[in-house]
Amino acid sequence: MEKQVLSLEHNFKPSSVHNKNIPTIIMLHGFGSDENDLFSFSNELPDEFMIISLKAPLPMQPYGNAWYNIYFDHPSGKFSDDEQAIESRELIVKCIDEIIKKYNADKDNITLLGFSQGTILSYAVALSYPQKIKNVIGLSGYINKGIIKEGYEMNDFSNLKVYSSHGSVDQVIPVDWARKNKPFLESLNIDCTYSEFPVGHGVAPQNFYEFKEWLLNHS
Numbered sequence: 001m002e003k004q005v006l007s008l009e010h011n012f013k014p015s016s017v018h019n020k021n022i023p024t025i026i027m028l029h030g031f032g033s034d035e036n037d038l039f040s041f042s043n044e045l046p047d048e049f050m051i052i053s054l055k056a057p058l059p060m061q062p063y064g065n066a067w068y069n070i071y072f073d074h075p076s077g078k079f080s081d082d083e084q085a086i087e088s089r090e091l092i093v094k095c096i097d098e099i100i101k102k103y104n105a106d107k108d109n110i111t112l113l114g115f116s117q118g119t120i121l122s123y124a125v126a127l128s129y130p131q132k133i134k135n136v137i138g139l140s141g142y143i144n145k146g147i148i149k150e151g152y153e154m155n156d157f158s159n160l161k162v163y164s165s166h167g168s169v170d171q172v173i174p175v176d177w178a179r180k181n182k183p184f185l186e187s188l189n190i191d192c193t194y195s196e197f198p199v200g201h202g203v204a205p206q207n208f209y210e211f212k213e214w215l216l217n218h219s
Contacts (some may be wrong), residue, residue, distance in 0.1 A: 006098045007091060009055040011039045016047040021106035023219055024099060027053035028092065028118030030140075032064035038115055041208065046216060049111075052099055056117075057091060058084070067117050085147040089124045096125075096132055108159075111135040111215065116173065116201065120144050123181075126160055127152050127188075135218050136162045137211050139203055140170060142177040143184055153188070162192040163214045165207050172201040 015022045025045065027038040035055035042051045056065040068084035099105045110133055114122035119141025126133040128149035141164075162185055166178035175196065182194040193214060197204040 006052075006054075006095050006102070008057060008095055009035060010095075011035045011042075011051075011053040012103075013039075013042045013051040015050040017050075020104050021109070022050045022104055023048055023109040023111075024050045024052065024103070024105040025111045025113050025215075026092075026096065026099065027051065028067070028112060028114040028121050029053070029056065029065075030114075030116030030118050031066050031070060032060055033115075034063075034065050038113060038118070041113075044208070045212065046219070049219075050103060050105060052103070054092065054095060057088065067121050070117075080144070082144070082146045085121065085124065085144070088121055089128065089147060089149075092121060092125050093129055093132065107132070109134050109219070111137065111219075113137040113139075114141060115139045115203070116141050120147070123162075124148050126162075127155070127157075130155050130157045130160045133160060135215065136160070136164075137215065138162060138164045138181070139207070139211070140166055140173060140178070140201055142173060143181055157188050157190045160190050161218050162190055163195075163211050163218075164192060165195045165197065165203075165211065167199040167201060167204075168196045169198065170201045 029037045035053040039053040056067040058066045067088040069081040071079045112122040119138040123143045124147045164181045182192045185192040
């Protein structure tokens with residue numbers, strides 16, 4: 001299959017399944033990274049999934065991209081640009097619709113796999129548009145309620161499942177922030193698995209194998 005044009009640059013790995021409803025994983029990388037980062041997992045993930053790794057829209061210097069700016073030197077402390085984050089949320093949703101149309105992705109079997117800032121956006125997309133997302137695999141991130149679409153509490157989350165994990169010694173995003181994910185999601189009656197691993201801001205091998213197993217059980 002030829003690489004089609006989407007609203008965002010992306011890496012693409014075709015599925016071993018050749019039909020009109022292909023299970024799909026959409027990858028969202030972290031702050032300062034790019035579409036090649038999480039895509040390194042692709043050959044180790046189940047062959048039946050089509051995998052598309054999106055590149056965030058904001059270029060950084062000297063390299064890498066971001067979904068929204070983070071101001072580490074802001075007077076009030078670390079501050080994220082929620083307006084930019086909401087713009088990226090909507091851009092990701094646009095790409096999901098394009099992927100369904102252009103790549104024959106199964107609209108009822110879309111998994112978002114995010115890391116760090118990509119996880120924050122994955123939660124925002126899934127909670128804002130749960131009808132579009134079946135699974136979220138959220139690595140080293142947290143839920144930012146400020147970038148979820150207003151009125152999300154009234155959404156139907158009955159088909160949404162979440163795997164959330166974090167490093168217990170994460171020096172970038174405090175583990176205490178991630179520990180709020182599961183109770184928050186369960187307050188919305190969303191099925192959530194949460195795990196911690198003895199690492200910093202990264203993905204331990206056992207973390208990868210666990211979320212891969214989770215994915216196989218939820219595909």
